Amino acid sequence: MNDISRLAARLRALTPSCGPVRMIAVDGHAGSGKSTFAARLSAALGDAPVLHLDDLATHEELFDWTGRLREQVTGPLSRGETARYAPYDWTARAFGPPRSLAPAPLMLVEGVGAGRRALRPLLAQLLWMDLPAAESWERGRRRDGPALSAFWDGWTAAEAAHFSADPSRPWADALVRQLPVGYEWLE
Numbered sequence: 001m002n003d004i005s006r007l008a009a010r011l012r013a014l015t016p017s018c019g020p021v022r023m024i025a026v027d028g029h030a031g032s033g034k035s036t037f038a039a040r041l042s043a044a045l046g047d048a049p050v051l052h053l054d055d056l057a058t059h060e061e062l063f064d065w066t067g068r069l070r071e072q073v074t075g076p077l078s079r080g081e082t083a084r085y086a087p088y089d090w091t092a093r094a095f096g097p098p099r100s101l102a103p104a105p106l107m108l109v110e111g112v113g114a115g116r117r118a119l120r121p122l123l124a125q126l127l128w129m130d131l132p133a134a135e136s137w138e139r140g141r142r143r144d145g146p147a148l149s150a151f152w153d154g155w156t157a158a159e160a161a162h163f164s165a166d167p168s169r170p171w172a173d174a175l176v177r178q179l180p181v182g183y184e185w186l187e
Contacts, residue, residue, distance in 0.1 A: 003182070004040055004041060004044045004182065004183060005044050007041070007044070007174075007185060008041065008044035008045045011024055011041075011045065011106060011124070011125060012045070012105075012106065014124040014125060015124065016105075016124070017122055017123055017124035018074055018077050018078050018107075018122040018123075018124075019077050019078040019079055019080045019103060020080050020103050020105070021077050021103050021104060021105070021106070021107050022105060022106045022107070022124040022125075023074075023077075023107050023109060023122055023123050023124055024041075024106060024107070024108050024109070024123070024124060024125045024126075024127065025108075025109050025110070025114035025115045025119065025123050025125070025126045025127065025168075026038045026041070026108060026109070026110040026111075026114060026127050026129065026176075027110075027111070027112065027113065027114040027115035027126065027127070027128055027129070027168040027169075027172070028112070028128055028129030028130070028131065028136065028176075029112065029129070029131065029132075029133045029136035029137065029159065030112050030136060030137060030140045030155060030156075030159060031131075031136040031137050031138070031139040031140025031141070031143065032129035032130075032131040032136040032139070033129050033131065033139075033178050034110045034111065034112075034114075034129050035052065035110060037110075037127075037129060037176060037178070037183065038050050038108045038110035040183075041108060042108055045106050045108075048104060048105075048106040048107060048108055049101060049102075049104050049107050049108070050107075050108045050109075050110060051073060051085075051101065051107065051108070051109045051110070052087075052110055052111055053065065053069075053109065053110065053111025053112065053113060053114055054088070054090070054111055055085065055087035055088055055099075056068050056069055056072075056073075056085065056087075056088065057088065057111070058088050058093075059090070059093055062155065062158045062159075062162075063112075063113055063158065063162045066116070066118045066119070068085070069119070070118075072084060072085035072086075073085055073101060074119075074122050077101070077103050077107075078122070080103055081103070082100050082101065082102045082103070083100070083101040083102075084098045084099070084100055084101070085098065085099060085101065086098045086099075087099060109123075112159055112162070113162060113166070113168065114126075114168070115128065115168030115169075115171055115172065116162075116166050116168060117166050120171060125173045125174070126168065126171055126172045126173050127172065127173065127174050127175075127176050127185070128168060128169045128172035128174070128175050128176065129176050129177075129178075130169075130175040130176060130177045130186075131177070131178070133156075133159075133160070137152065137156050140152065173187070174186060174187055
């Protein structure tokens with residue numbers, strides 16, 4: 001099945017999971033294609049909002065963003081309120097001006113760890129980009145170039161430790177695989 005509109009129709013039929021929002025997580029290894037897939041799925045969902053977890057993580061807290069997510073995003077959304085979060089600027093190494101995120105019928109949360117234990121109770125669906133870690137990381141390194149090689153060395157160790165302690169893939173509702181054209185997903 002590679003017609004993304006069929007997946008979008010299935011997601012629209014889900015029960016809200018975070019207040020009035022059907023929160024859909026797109027998780028997988030860094031470099032696995034999460035952002036690209038989330039953008040395409042968002043378009044198929046009528047431009048559903050996408051929260052990028054890279055906006056909540058920092059150089060010092062690659063995976064310790066759960067409290068910030070709860071306070072700034074999922075807490076307000078679960079009450080039907082507009083969330084306000086300050087996205088992290090990876091170049092300036094500081095949080096930027098706040099952004100608003102109004103409750104929407106469907107919202108995508110994409111990033112490494114989007115399906116973590118602390119977030120799963122708020123998810124209507126967890127999608128895992130099914131590309132092995134080594135292949136994903138190689139794609140990420142090619143994308144980011146040699147200037148970020150040292151960052152990637154630290155990142156891969158941190159990501160491996162994260163998924164060892166809090167794996168997402170076993171909890172996924174569907175595995176998403178990128179094809180030469182489009183995607184397929186397996187329940």
